[in-house]
Amino acid sequence: MSTAALIPESKLPALGTTIFTQMSALAQKHNAINLSQGFPDFDGPEYLRNRLAYHVSQGANQYAPMTGTAQLREAIAAKTEQIYGYAPDASTDITITAGATESLYIAITALVSKGDEVIAFDPSYDSYAPAVELAGGVMKRIQLQPPEFRVNWAEFADQITDRTRLVIINTPHNPSATVWRHSDVEQLWQSIADKHIFVLSDEVYEHICFAPEGHASVLRHPELRQRAIAVSSFGKTYHMTGWRVGYCVAPAIISAELRKVHQYLTFSVTTPVQLALADMLREAPEHWQELPAFYQAKRDRLAQGLANSRLKVLTGQGTYFLLVDYSEVSDLDDVAFCHWLTEHVGVAAIPMSVFCAAPFPHKLIRLCFAKQEATLDAAAERLCQL
Numbered sequence: 228m229s230t231a232a233l234i235p236e237s238k239l240p241a242l243g244t245t246i247f248t249q250m251s252a253l254a255q256k257h258n259a260i261n262l263s264q265g266f267p268d269f270d271g272p273e274y275l276r277n278r279l280a281y282h283v284s285q286g287a288n289q290y291a292p293m294t295g296t297a298q299l300r301e302a303i304a305a306k307t308e309q310i311y312g313y314a315p316d317a318s319t320d321i322t323i324t325a326g327a328t329e330s331l332y333i334a335i336t337a338l339v340s341k342g343d344e345v346i347a348f349d350p351s352y353d354s355y356a357p358a359v360e361l362a363g364g365v366m367k368r369i370q371l372q373p374p375e376f377r378v379n380w381a382e383f384a385d386q387i388t389d390r391t392r393l394v395i396i397n398t399p400h401n402p403s404a405t406v407w408r409h410s411d412v413e414q415l416w417q418s419i420a421d422k423h424i425f426v427l428s429d430e431v432y433e434h435i436c437f438a439p440e441g442h443a444s445v446l447r448h449p450e451l452r453q454r455a456i457a458v459s460s461f462g463k464t465y466h467m468t469g470w471r472v473g474y475c476v477a478p479a480i481i482s483a484e485l486r487k488v489h490q491y492l493t494f495s496v497t498t499p500v501q502l503a504l505a506d507m508l509r510e511a512p513e514h515w516q517e518l519p520a521f522y523q524a525k526r527d528r529l530a531q532g533l534a535n536s537r538l539k540v541l542t543g544q545g546t547y548f549l550l551v552d553y554s555e556v557s558d559l560d561d562v563a564f565c566h567w568l569t570e571h572v573g574v575a576a577i578p579m580s581v582f583c584a585a586p587f588p589h590k591l592i593r594l595c596f597a598k599q600e601a602t603l604d605a606a607a608e609r610l611c612q613l
């Protein structure tokens with residue numbers, strides 16, 4: 228029998244190369260400024276990099292405990308109490324994972340069984356649906372509409388059935404850059420309080436929030452946090468997306484289940500990186516405290532740079548993304564426009580429709596402003612020529 232005949236039927240037949248990989252490759256080919264994929268073009272804190280070198284040199288190079296080093300879990304517990312007024316138990320409620328991506332995956336795998344329904348809001352981050360599909364779950368997507376991308380809670384209530392097991396939320400929201408209000412979290416709780424439903428809350432941009440109300444974490448809500456898994460990413464907070472460390476906070480009985488998946492997926496996360504992150508959290512809290520102002524200045528710089536262009540900027544309140552409406556510039560659909568923009572204008576962006584299962588006919592693209600000022604200025608100059 229030929230090897231080709233042995234290839235199993237794909238479990239994710241609809242999945243190809245992601246738009247992020249495609250656009251980054253196209254940006255490289257055309258030497259375009261890459262505002263597509265979400266990663267900084269500057270380095271993380273020097274202190275953190277030095278602490279990693281230190282721990283490697285001190286021989287902290289063997290397996291970390293499965294759930295994460297005690298130092299890092301304890302530092303996270305203290306920080307969570309400081310910012311959200313809730314102290315999770317460092318030994319039972321916090322699990323260190325390979326990026327937020329692994330936290331999302333283990334939570335979905337642990338909680339979703341065959342035929343279970345999972346509600347998510349489109350546009351949605353691309354890792355949720357494949358994990359739900361692999362677990363045998365069924366995605367039920369609620370399409371949010373620009374420019375506000377707000378949840379209609381009556382519509383949400385209509386989507387809940389006896390099979391609904393999980394709701395996935397994300398605030399501050401990639402890609403729309405909108406943020407939830409505390410009242411949204413309360414509405415969510417009221418909708419699921421008497422049902423057997425869990426909440427997976429993707430909060431990787433928790434420190435990149437410019438809303439006057441601040442970040443509406445599920446961890447602030449005394450009842451909802453008993454049903455929730457809150458997911459964070461050190462990659463976002465410390466500009467180190469390549470270090471691949473994130474974590475999740477969930478009640479002990481939920482954590483026990485998702486740790487069973489984590490134990491046989493990655494077992495544990497790189498030891499010296501965890502020790503360096505624990506030092507950083509303890510010794511340099513000003514870094515995350517200054518993050519909103521740091522990123523708001525970048526958002527404002529790009530928005531001001533585009534003020535005289537024919538693009539209409541939708542000023543978001545969080546994440547390091549900015550949405551722009553190009554309807555005055557082109558009739559192309561958003562995917563074709565992003566290709567054209569990369570090839571002819573030299574700026575790579577991400578089309579919004581790729582985050583939606585239903586047709587998304589709006590002329591909106593996403594620009595990443597986690598870039599140096601010179602990069603933002605150069606991109607704005609090119610975009611002003613449109």
Ligand SMILES: Cc1ncc(COP(=O)(O)O)c(C=O)c1O
Nearest residue numbers: 326327328352401431460462473
């Ligand atoms: C909304 C959202 N969730 C999760 C992730 C994944 O985070 P990490 O790089 O820590 O795996 C990202 C990264 O872009 C994201 O934007």
